[in-house]
Amino acid sequence: MNNKFDVVVVGGGPGGYVAAIRAAQLGLKTALVEKQHLGGICLNWGCIPTKALLKGAEVAHTLAHAADFGFELSQIQFDIQKLVKHSRDVSARLRDGIGFLLKKNKVTVFEGFARLTDVGKLSVSGEQGETALSASHIILATGARPRSLPGISPDGKRVWSYFEAMVPESLPKSLLVIGSGAIGVEFASLYRSLGSEVTLVEVQEQVMPVEDAEVSALAERRFRQQGMDVRTATKVTELNRHDDSVTCTLESNQGESETIAVERVILAAGIQGNIEDIGLESLGVATEGSFIRTDDWCQTNVVGLYAIGDVAGPPCLAHKASHEAIICVEKLAGVSGVHPLDKNRVPGCTYCTPQVASVGMTEADAKAAGRAVKVGRFNLQGNGKALAIVDSEGFVKTLFDADTGELLGAHMIGPEVTEQIQGFGIAQTLEATEAELIHTVFAHPTLSEAMHESVLDAMNRAIHQ
CATH class of the missing domain: 3.50.50.60 (FAD/NAD(P)-binding domain)
Structure with a gap:
């Protein structure tokens, strides 16, 4: 086998596998190295399986309020092993899907642990022994792991x-x-x-x-x-x-x-980047804490070496990793029109009860930056859909620059806000001001109407409060 590639990606998580697929789509001979599971922590132990488990929590919450909808329930039994199995089955299905996509795009996959041995060179330790790889471009997407505290570390039992x-x-x-x-x-x-x-x-x-x-x-x-x-x-x-x-x-x-x-x-x-024992020191790769330092195009201080996702520092989110993957690959491939990532526009979603979602500056951030701010709020107790589903504890908060109308930030807490925050994300990408958002038609009855009302409130034009 000819082990010389245009691009080698180290790590098969949401940054790594996306980088490999995009590189292959652009006609680059591409390899991906993964030591354990395709999909990385997100798919196998994070984003996806936790949401499968949290669906069980949502069902439990619904059952606890069944009487609000006229149901009387008795003898409800719960088997946590079945819920765990559901979450693992979902992960396995998606992991198989990533393998299919890599094969479809003709990405060569190596199973093992990769170490940098020189500029443009790697050694992969796997069940078949050591395999040497070389590439014009090496993208590190090695992810992160849970951080321990002094004297407090997991033992896997208690x-x-x-x-x-x-x-x-x-x-x-x-x-x-x-x-x-x-x-x-x-x-x-x-x-x-x-x-x-x-x-x-x-x-x-x-x-x-x-x-x-x-x-x-x-x-x-x-x-x-x-x-x-x-x-x-x-x-x-x-x-x-x-x-x-x-x-x-x-x-x-x-x-x-x-x-x-x-x-x-x-x-x-918290978490810390996986930077140990991958050869960074021998090449003099610059790090900051437990993360690899990169520029706007995900490049390290070593020619031909890049880092994306969690190992490149916060925000440590799967969608940030995937977006960086596209930027990194398209920039090194010479695709026109590529833009650096504005990390302030990366949405954050937390799937607790109630859900929390946000994008952009907090009010404290905006004021600390010296921005004159117009703030809009709308309580979900004034939203018909929220009342209908008996889940009206929450609100939407929007922040606009008082001088330019720029949407500086949006913050939401309540039902399904993790699905709605993307509306504000799109608005920021399109550089929409409060004027465009005010004139946007929101469907009724929807939870997202609260987004519109919050914008209106920032301009002292709210109708339903």
Whole structure:
């Protein structure tokens, strides 16, 4: 086999496999190296299977409110193993689909662990031994993994990372979730909806620290209403592991200490890039923390070497990785009209209950940047569709530049907001101002009408509030 390629991609996640397919579509001889599972963490252990599990949480939430729709339910039984199997089956099906797409596009796939050996050269360690590859362009898409805290690391039994949290053998009666970012609150929501007693601990002053303060405040209130014990401005200072429980010492920012006992702990305190043992040091590749430093075109400081996705730094989101993949490949292939990624326009979605979605600046960000801001809000209690489905706790918040009308940011909390945020994303891409959004016709009755009302409210023209 001729192991010289135009492009070699290291990592088969949502950045890597997309980069490989696009490179092949552009006529470049392309190879992809993956050490374990096509689809990466997102498809196998993150985005996709968690949503399959969270569908179970949504069903549980619906059953709990069945009486609102005239149903009387009794003897409801739940089998967590069936829910876990559903999530794994979904991942397997999509993983097979990625394999088909790579084959269809004539991408050569190598199974094994890749290391850079020189500029434009790789060595792949697999079951068949060592394989040497060379390429004019090498794209690193090695992803990231859960980050441990000093003295607090997963053991796979009592203290879980998201790997173990996705395949529990049984439903824990109680658990502590450390970290209230997207991963933390999704697991907290999942297990609370299924019946576990959940304590959510966040070291920052608000849950979901990257979100707009008003959204975070409502999310925390809803979590508490669901029976979740939420501790903000609090850190876990010590864990003592026992046969089938964990004793956790919590300390508030005011120095107050408390000890609680739970069956399991989920560590969701962020992620770190997979940069170890892949040959970066030998080539002098610039890094920043646990991430590879890149320019606007995903290029590293080494000629012909690129990095995309989580390993290239935040926002660590699958859709950001896929978008970077297209930019990187099209730029190196000489495609005209390629634009750098504006990371401020990457939407974020969290699939807890209630759902949270956002794009662009928060109000605090905009004011810190010195922007004069017009703020619009619309409460879902004034939305007919939300009332009809008995899910009207939430709102839409929009931010516009007071001078130019530019849409600076949008923040949503409530039912299906993760499906609606793309409307604001499209508006930003098209550089729509409040004028175009005001004159856009929104269908009725829909949840998305609240988006329109929020825009109207920013201009003091709201109709339904």
